[in-house]
Amino acid sequence: MKRNLLLSMLLAATLAACSSNVVKEKPAAPVVDSNAAQTQSNVSNANANDAASTSPASQADSSGNPLKDPNNILSKRSIYFDFDKDQVKPEYVPLVEAHAKYLVANPNVKVVLQGNADNRGSREYNLSLGQRRSVAVKKAVNLLGVQDKQIETVSYGEEKAHDCKDEACYQQDRRVDIVYEND
Amino acid sequence: MPVFARAELTVEVVGGGAQQIPIAIVPFAAPAGSAQPQQDNITNVIGADLRMSGLFRVLETRGVASQPHALAEVKYSDWISIQAQALTIGTIEALPANRLKVSFRLLDVLKQNQLLAMEFTITQAQQRATAHKIADIIYEKLTGEKGVFSTRITYVNKENGRYSLQVADADGFNAQTVVSSKEPLISPSWSPDGTRLAYVSFEKKKPVIFVQSLVSGQRIVLANFKGNNSAPAWSPDGTKLAIVLTYSANSQVYVINSDGTGLQQISFSSGIDTEPEWSPDGAFIYFTSNRGGGPQIYRMPASGGEAKRITFEGSYNVSPHVSTDGKLLTFIKQTPAGFKVAVQDLMSGQVQTLGDTTQDESPSFAPNGRMILYATHVGGRGLLAAVSVDGRVKQRLKDSGGDVREPSWGSAINQ
Numbered sequence: 001m002k003r004n005l006l007l008s009m010l011l012a013a014t015l016a017a018c019s020s021n022v023v024k025e026k027p028a029a030p031v032v033d034s035n036a037a038q039t040q041s042n043v044s045n046a047n048a049n050d051a052a053s054t055s056p057a058s059q060a061d062s063s064g065n066p067l068k069d070p071n072n073i074l075s076k077r078s079i080y081f082d083f084d085k086d087q088v089k090p091e092y093v094p095l096v097e098a099h100a101k102y103l104v105a106n107p108n109v110k111v112v113l114q115g116n117a118d119n120r121g122s123r124e125y126n127l128s129l130g131q132r133r134s135v136a137v138k139k140a141v142n143l144l145g146v147q148d149k150q151i152e153t154v155s156y157g158e159e160k161a162h163d164c165k166d167e168a169c170y171q172q173d174r175r176v177d178i179v180y181e182n183d
Numbered sequence: 184m185p186v187f188a189r190a191e192l193t194v195e196v197v198g199g200g201a202q203q204i205p206i207a208i209v210p211f212a213a214p215a216g217s218a219q220p221q222q223d224n225i226t227n228v229i230g231a232d233l234r235m236s237g238l239f240r241v242l243e244t245r246g247v248a249s250q251p252h253a254l255a256e257v258k259y260s261d262w263i264s265i266q267a268q269a270l271t272i273g274t275i276e277a278l279p280a281n282r283l284k285v286s287f288r289l290l291d292v293l294k295q296n297q298l299l300a301m302e303f304t305i306t307q308a309q310q311r312a313t314a315h316k317i318a319d320i321i322y323e324k325l326t327g328e329k330g331v332f333s334t335r336i337t338y339v340n341k342e343n344g345r346y347s348l349q350v351a352d353a354d355g356f357n358a359q360t361v362v363s364s365k366e367p368l369i370s371p372s373w374s375p376d377g378t379r380l381a382y383v384s385f386e387k388k389k390p391v392i393f394v395q396s397l398v399s400g401q402r403i404v405l406a407n408f409k410g411n412n413s414a415p416a417w418s419p420d421g422t423k424l425a426i427v428l429t430y431s432a433n434s435q436v437y438v439i440n441s442d443g444t445g446l447q448q449i450s451f452s453s454g455i456d457t458e459p460e461w462s463p464d465g466a467f468i469y470f471t472s473n474r475g476g477g478p479q480i481y482r483m484p485a486s487g488g489e490a491k492r493i494t495f496e497g498s499y500n501v502s503p504h505v506s507t508d509g510k511l512l513t514f515i516k517q518t519p520a521g522f523k524v525a526v527q528d529l530m531s532g533q534v535q536t537l538g539d540t541t542q543d544e545s546p547s548f549a550p551n552g553r554m555i556l557y558a559t560h561v562g563g564r565g566l567l568a569a570v571s572v573d574g575r576v577k578q579r580l581k582d583s584g585g586d587v588r589e590p591s592w593g594s595a596i597n598q
Contacts (some may be wrong), residue, residue: 128434159367
């Protein structure tokens with residue numbers, strides 16, 4: 001049990017280390033040009049193989065659902081962003097990769113990536129910004145081999161934001177939530 | 184079916200213009216026994232409208248010795264003594280079949296002559312509308328500009344966890360619910376003739392654009408494509424709307440016919456393009472884009488093509504709206520003091536931030552271009568405010584409890 005947890009943590013860390021370059025190299029522009037698409041599909045294949053070989057390890061903990069294990073990184077579902085930004089920050093790369101790995105190992109599992117923004121500025125711009133954030137997370141997990149059919153992106157803009165007065169509160173609203181179907 | 188809302192808006196003038204016209208309005212002679220709620224009294228509504236414009240100082244008339252209703256009863260010296268420059272008098276007479284005849288005169292106190300006289304035959308229910316009409320006539324006669332008291336506004340009210348899209352008179356009274364939902368409603372946009380509203384509803388768990396007739400109440404889905412459907416804006420001729428879709432994953436501007444046919448993409452960028460607004464001549468579309476980094480306002484030909492950047496001051500400028508004469512742009516600008524309504528002279532490029540609030544959103548010009556209506560936050564609640572384009576007159580429109588947002592001022596045509 002303990003060993004399995006340690007192993008999966010190690011694997012997550014290894015995956016994070018080996019694929020962090022890939023994430024950095026993702027095109028800044030959200031519209032994928034043909035070259036980028038080529039790169040993306042190569043990377044996807046490489047990671048799909050990698051994930052396939054490691055999937056037994058991530059599923060070895062048969063005593064419980066890793067999504068529900070509070071000690072498992074998969075229990076963390078939110079990725080936070082800077083103001084007016086849609087780049088996934090380095091500290092959230094391990095979280096994104098862990099979910100990507102789980103989704104690759106469980107190709108029938110589906111997620112909705114819900115993008116949000118804090119309540120400052122315009123509602124329409126924030127709706128678009130929330131969408132960009134959800135798409136940024138989608139692209140990151142796509143690069144790690146998660147299939148399009150497993151992912152839906154949606155934006156709530158600032159419509160679910162709290163009534164904030166300070167940055168500590170605002171930053172809680174600038175996020176993408178990974179919501180598992182039937183969870 | 185329209186529902187009358189409990190929460191009606193009231194107006195406070197929190198700042199005054201330097202040169203307000205002092206006007207006295209003598210309560211109109213009313214038929215005996217016509218008890219009426221104070222707020223619906225024709226004379227009160229005229230006074231409130233003129234006060235709301237910020238251009239008039241409405242004088243107290245109760246202490247004045249003479250209370251004229253007819254021209255022959257006017258004693259100009261009484262009105263000179265309270266420093267009135269203009270005087271309004273009138274009568275309301277009961278007619279058969281429950282109708283009313285409203286007569287009024289506008290007098291120049293200094294020149295001691297009549298500026299105009301008019302009468303209206305109306306139903307009981309048309310009293311507020313008639314008062315707004317009279318206020319518009321007085322406003323235009325004394326300022327030389329069109330009044331906006333007979334126009335309407337729309338906004339979204341959030342109360343008890345429900346969102347309702349409302350339409351109200353420009354003074355906030357007579358609010359009616361157009362549609363309500365437990366999911367968010369945003370971005371209402373008036374058709375140029377004032378008969379329809381386009382808006383975004385999340386009722387299908389994602390943003391979808393509807394167009395609803397205010398006459399029949401019927402609505403159509405204008406756009407429900409893959410991804411987000413949002414930010415509708417009518418073309419000046421009412422035949423098309425500019426909308427924003429994330430069909431290609433990224434928010435881009437499209438144009439679609441008002442019946443939902445003929446979709447055409449007109450912006451092609453790798454950034455966010457949103458909040459389209461047509462120029463009054465229909466030739467251009469102003470929009471918000473972060474193609475250069477942060478969000479700024481750009482303009483492109485309405486058929487698509489090269490975009491020209493319009494805003495340069497600051498790193499965050501959003502929500503463009505153009506005045507009906509095409510000369511001014513209002514938008515929201517992030518400043519060190521917060522998010523503020525700004526106005527830019529499109530010829531000179533000069534920018535001024537307006538108002539004393541700091542969480543402003545969704546500005547739109549009054550049809551006469553004098554005021555800008557916008558949403559802001561005060562005390563943790565959304566409310567509507569208006570500010571004159573020169574920043575001198577500030578108003579707060581507040582209701583009795585809801586969280587109000589997403590206002591838009593309709594055209595000069597009142598249905």
